[in-house]
Amino acid sequence: MSDNVLNIKKEENYYILTINRPHALNALNHEVFTVLDQFFTQYYRDYSVKGIVITGSGDKAFVAGADIKEFSTLDAVSGAQLSKKGQDIFFKIERFHAPVIAAVNGFALGGGCELAMACHIRVAGTNARFGQPEVKLGLVPGYGGSQRLIQLIGKGKATELLLTTDMVNAHEALELGLVNYVVEPGNEVSNSLEILAKISEKGPLAVDKCIQLVNAYFDKGADGFKNEYTDFGELLGSQDAKEGALAFVEKRKPVFTAK
Numbered sequence: 001m002s003d004n005v006l007n008i009k010k011e012e013n014y015y016i017l018t019i020n021r022p023h024a025l026n027a028l029n030h031e032v033f034t035v036l037d038q039f040f041t042q043y044y045r046d047y048s049v050k051g052i053v054i055t056g057s058g059d060k061a062f063v064a065g066a067d068i069k070e071f072s073t074l075d076a077v078s079g080a081q082l083s084k085k086g087q088d089i090f091f092k093i094e095r096f097h098a099p100v101i102a103a104v105n106g107f108a109l110g111g112g113c114e115l116a117m118a119c120h121i122r123v124a125g126t127n128a129r130f131g132q133p134e135v136k137l138g139l140v141p142g143y144g145g146s147q148r149l150i151q152l153i154g155k156g157k158a159t160e161l162l163l164t165t166d167m168v169n170a171h172e173a174l175e176l177g178l179v180n181y182v183v184e185p186g187n188e189v190s191n192s193l194e195i196l197a198k199i200s201e202k203g204p205l206a207v208d209k210c211i212q213l214v215n216a217y218f219d220k221g222a223d224g225f226k227n228e229y230t231d232f233g234e235l236l237g238s239q240d241a242k243e244g245a246l247a248f249v250e251k252r253k254p255v256f257t258a259k
């Protein structure tokens with residue numbers, strides 16, 4: 001599957017997705033959403049896929065937000081629909097069975113910051129800039145930013161950034177806990193692939209369940225502790241956990257089969 005606005009490249013068991021609208025600083029328009037949605041729907045629970053890297057085309061922007069030029073035709077109803085659609089796609093990313101890493105290579109503003117925050121891990125180039133500028137446009141974030149920014153950096157700083165629309169640079173983002181790593185520009189994707197390689201050696205079912213357990217902490221309808229003991233038991237009955245224990249005893253690397 002490939003499309004102009006989203007370049008999809010397979011590398012070993014990983015996919016590198018490059019949002020490709022550099023003339024609009026990779027702003028998320030209807031078309032980008034459609035192909036992102038298709039991709040994450042198609043590969044959900046395909047355990048042969050061990051990880052995804054999302055990045056932006058060019059060296060200026062990861063994603064500069066939702067496509068503001070599409071807003072002029074929206075009203076209260078269609079605006080809410082767009083916001084819900086964006087949230088649903090970002091939930092698919094957040095709930096993906098394998099790690100999704102945002103390789104942030106420039107501006108990550110509005111919907112771009114929200115996309116990065118929906119990913120499980122963020123690697124920023126030193127030229128990355130993060131912000132939620134929506135109130136400048138007379139709007140609020142629409143793709144989960146008002147919630148995930150608090151989850152990542154806490155209420156006080158999140159409120160300040162949402163209201164002032166101040167941008168933070170990569171090192172500030174690292175200090176705030178908004179990103180996991182800061183790297184030299186151009187190394188965002190390779191560094192992300194190194195992280196994926198480390199995770200891909202682990203039990204794929206366990207990686208999936210760990211991701212969902214972390215998500216459960218923020219899900220008001222879920223009981224994360226209950227999910228944890230249920231998942232722990234379920235995994236103990238899996239072939240992978242038996243292989244993991246056997247490999248430990250036999251002092252060799254486990255061969256996991258996602259069963």
Ligand code: CAA
Nearest residue numbers: 023024025027064065066067068109110111133141142143
């Ligand atoms: N939507 C549509 N087009 C965008 C865009 C966006 N979010 N961001 C940039 N562009 C376009 C510009 O219109 C411009 O196109 P033209 O050459 O056709 O005029 C091109 O990208 C280059 O941008 P600039 O000339 O503005 O570049 P700059 O270096 O001077 O400034 C910038 C860079 C500070 C990122 C500036 O482009 C900017 O402020 N962009 C908008 C950022 C923003 O407000 N994002 C939030 C969008 S709303 C949102 O995301 C809501 C949500 O949560 C769902």
